[in-house]
Amino acid sequence: EVQLLESGGGLVQPGGSLRLSCVVSGLTFSTYDMSWIRQAPGKGLEWVSTSASNGRIFYADSVRGRFTISRDDFKNTLFLEMNDLRAEDTALYYCVTKQGFGFALDYWGLGMLVTVSS
Amino acid sequence: DIQMTQSPSTLSASVGDRVTITCRASQYINVWLAWYEQKPGKAPNLLIYKASTLQTGVPSRFSGSGSGTEFTLTISSLQPDDSATYYCHQYKTEPWTFGQGTKVDIK
Numbered sequence: 001e002v003q004l005l006e007s008g009g010g011l012v013q014p015g016g017s018l019r020l021s022c023v024v025s026g027l028t029f030s031t032y033d034m035s036w037i038r039q040a041p042g043k044g045l046e047w048v049s050t051s052a053s054n055g056r057i058f059y060a061d062s063v064r065g066r067f068t069i070s071r072d073d074f075k076n077t078l079f080l081e082m083n084d085l086r087a088e089d090t091a092l093y094y095c096v097t098k099q100g101f102g103f104a105l106d107y108w109g110l111g112m113l114v115t116v117s118s
Numbered sequence: 119d120i121q122m123t124q125s126p127s128t129l130s131a132s133v134g135d136r137v138t139i140t141c142r143a144s145q146y147i148n149v150w151l152a153w154y155e156q157k158p159g160k161a162p163n164l165l166i167y168k169a170s171t172l173q174t175g176v177p178s179r180f181s182g183s184g185s186g187t188e189f190t191l192t193i194s195s196l197q198p199d200d201s202a203t204y205y206c207h208q209y210k211t212e213p214w215t216f217g218q219g220t221k222v223d224i225k
Contacts, residue, residue, distance in 0.1 A: 044217075045154075045205055046216070103168075104207065104209060105154070105207070108162055110161060
């Protein structure tokens with residue numbers, strides 16, 4: 001059974017930092033593209049960042065320069081370092097897998113709430 | 119960025135009805151489109167990928183069609199458990215983008 005367990009969320013003041021982690025089990029982590037997708041309260045889905053299995057990294061314009069995605073393939077863990085947080089970053093952050101070319105976002109974590117407020 | 123436009127935004131239908139949701143891409147995306155179902159308080163669940171391929175374990179009453187810029191998700195016989203919000207998602211090009219969602223209610 002595939003499991004994704006996110007941690008590291010919480011309440012932070014504007015301008016602050018947080019680091020999200022996602023531990024994955026039940027699949028060969030190193031062969032999967034890994035992404036963060038977020039959902040603001042009552043809103044739709046927004047792609048944040050992807051760390052591909054081939055080493056390529058992609059960011060949404062809204063977070064580029066402030067967020068850094070990374071992965072540890074030995075520990076089956078995905079990270080999202082978030083700096084200079086803004087109120088508009090408040091959302092539920094999902095860790096999501098993608099099997100590879102042609103496949104879509106197949107396994108989702110439960111989500112980790114990040115609240116940016118003074 | 120590729121804009122994804124879903125219609126309708128909400129729909130209400132009866133159990134057993136055939137339901138169709140449309141998604142239009144602002145640019146050509148070939149077949150690189152997925153559909154997800156999200157129930158309140160839950161993570162999205164992949165239903166369809168590559169426009170028409172049913173994800174393992176998804177009931178066969180769900181189907182997808184289309185290519186290029188026009189896509190549809192069809193529920194052949196609506197069930198009570200299908201009350202949810204449905205999102206389309208293009209993954210041809212970063213930034214990946216999602217439709218705004220279609221909320222399906224059971225009458």
